[in-house]
Amino acid sequence: MPKKTRLGVGLNIDWDFFFEQEEKHPNHDWGHAESPFYYSGMMWAVRFSGAYAVGEDLQKTYTADRRWRTLWTYLKRRGFNLDNATVIFADSNLGAWYVFDMFRVSHIYNFDNHHDVFYRGGASENIDCGNWLGQTMREQPKLGATIVYPDRERLEWEFEFENPRANRWVKSGRLDATTYDELEKGRRDVDAIFICRSGAWTPPWDDEKFMQLVRKTPNAKGEFYGQVYIKDYFGDHANDTVHPEEVRGWNRRDAVKNGNSERNMFAKFRKQMEKARSSDGP
Numbered sequence: 153m154p155k156k157t158r159l160g161v162g163l164n165i166d167w168d169f170f171f172e173q174e175e176k177h178p179n180h181d182w183g184h185a186e187s188p189f190y191y192s193g194m195m196w197a198v199r200f201s202g203a204y205a206v207g208e209d210l211q212k213t214y215t216a217d218r219r220w221r222t223l224w225t226y227l228k229r230r231g232f233n234l235d236n237a238t239v240i241f242a243d244s245n246l247g248a249w250y251v252f253d254m255f256r257v258s259h260i261y262n263f264d265n266h267h268d269v270f271y272r273g274g275a276s277e278n279i280d281c282g283n284w285l286g287q288t289m290r291e292q293p294k295l296g297a298t299i300v301y302p303d304r305e306r307l308e309w310e311f312e313f314e315n316p317r318a319n320r321w322v323k324s325g326r327l328d329a330t331t332y333d334e335l336e337k338g339r340r341d342v343d344a345i346f347i348c349r350s351g352a353w354t355p356p357w358d359d360e361k362f363m364q365l366v367r368k369t370p371n372a373k374g375e376f377y378g379q380v381y382i383k384d385y386f387g388d389h390a391n392d393t394v395h396p397e398e399v400r401g402w403n404r405r406d407a408v409k410n411g412n413s414e415r416n417m418f419a420k421f422r423k424q425m426e427k428a429r430s431s432d433g434p
Contacts, residue, residue, distance in 0.1 A: 160343035162257035163232070164248050164285075165223070166264040167362050168353040169302055170216040173265050176305075179203070180214060184352045186244060186281050191351030191394060193401035197410070200355075204411025211404065216358045217302075219332065220365050230337050234370060237342040241366045242382035243394040245281040245348045250386050252288050252295075255344035259296040260285065261335075265306060265353075267299045269327065270315040281350070286318060289327070299329040307331055345369060347379075349396045356400035363397060 174181035182190075182199055189195055200210045219226070227234065240251050245268060252260060262268065262285055269286035279287045289295050301307040311329040313319050321327035330336075347369075349362050366379050381397070382390045394400075 159256060159258040160237075160341040161232075162252050162255060162260045163227075163237070163342055163345045164245070164252075164260060164262045164264065165345065165347045165365075166245055166262070166266070166350055167216070167220075167348065167365070168265050168350045169263045169300075170220045171214065171265070171354060172217075173306060177213070179208070186246075186350075186352050188393065191243070191400075193356045196355050196400070196402060197407045200404075200407040201410040201414060204408060205414035210355065211357050214355060216354075216361050219302075220361060223365065224368060224370050226332075228370075230335055231339050233339070233341045234345070237345045237369075239345045239347070239366070239369045239379040240382050240385055241347040241349075241379055241396060242390070242392045243349045243351050243396050244392050245350055246279065246284055247348060247382045247390055247392055248346045249279050249284040249288060250382065250390050251344055251346040253291070254386075256292065257295070257343050259298065259340075260288070261298050261300055261340075263300045263332075265302065265310070267311055267329070269297075269313065269318045269321075272314065281348075286315070289321065290317070296326050297328075298335075299327075300335055301329060301331050303333075304331050351394055351396075351400070356402035357404070359396070359400060366396075 172180075184190055203210045224234065238255065240247070245264075248268075266282070268282055268284055269289070270283050285297055289297060299307075299311060301310065307329050313322070318327065347366050349359070354362070369379055381395060382392050383395075
């Protein structure tokens with residue numbers, strides 16, 4: 153009887169892992185959604201201008217932390233063997249569904265600010281960027297998963313479920329969570345790595361950093377080798393709408409100009425309101 157091949161593990165790397173979330177900066181809760189309106193450079197210019205008008209330069213405060221530069225070294229030190237992994241990248245985290253449907257692994261490590269299991273209590277039949285992991289675990293009963301959060305604060309704030317199925321997975325140990333600094337060391341052979349940009353949640357001014365992260369995935373010889381865009385692997389069936397190598401429209405000079413205009417408009421409005429109040433008398 154032939155010996156059964158042991159399944160390796162899968163890595164899901166969401167680029168928004170490297171960005172602080174809205175509980176630390178409540179004014180960054182922009183009501184994100186995965187649609188052309190939200191992930192376009194135009195929408196990010198609107199977000200930038202609105203913040204600049206009230207004194208915040210988003211390009212300074214909302215930028216990827218430096219851990220992205222050392223991610224691959226960190227993973228190898230934690231025991232992840234990346235030598236034989238297939239690397240696929242995309243904009244949407246929905247792509248992880250296709251990757252881990254084809255590459256059947258024993259365990260997925262999801263480096264993310266979001267668990268992507270089930271939100272709002274329901275387990276919709278529709279697969280999207282916010283439930284791909286839950287849907288994958290439902291389809292593959294032997295699959296385990298660990299959410300790796302940037303820090304303990306994010307884990308305690310985000311890792312909770314209204315969904316009974318997800319709570320059963322947590323109770324049984326099939327689904328758990330840890331943090332970047334607390335992830336235990338151990339030998340893990342990686343079969344597949346999926347990396348997504350999540351453009352609705354991450355700004356265009358750091359797009360080149362994202363592609364550097366993708367391109368620097370090391371192979372056995374310590375060199376860099378070809379990473380595959382999801383549609384080049386699965387075709388249009390993969391349903392990714394934005395190619396991460398395409399530059400999103402973003403012009404800082406115009407965004408600053410618009411922010412200054414908004415600031416002047418607000419100042420003028422405040423003066424008019426103060427004048428109106430003073431003319432009303434006591």
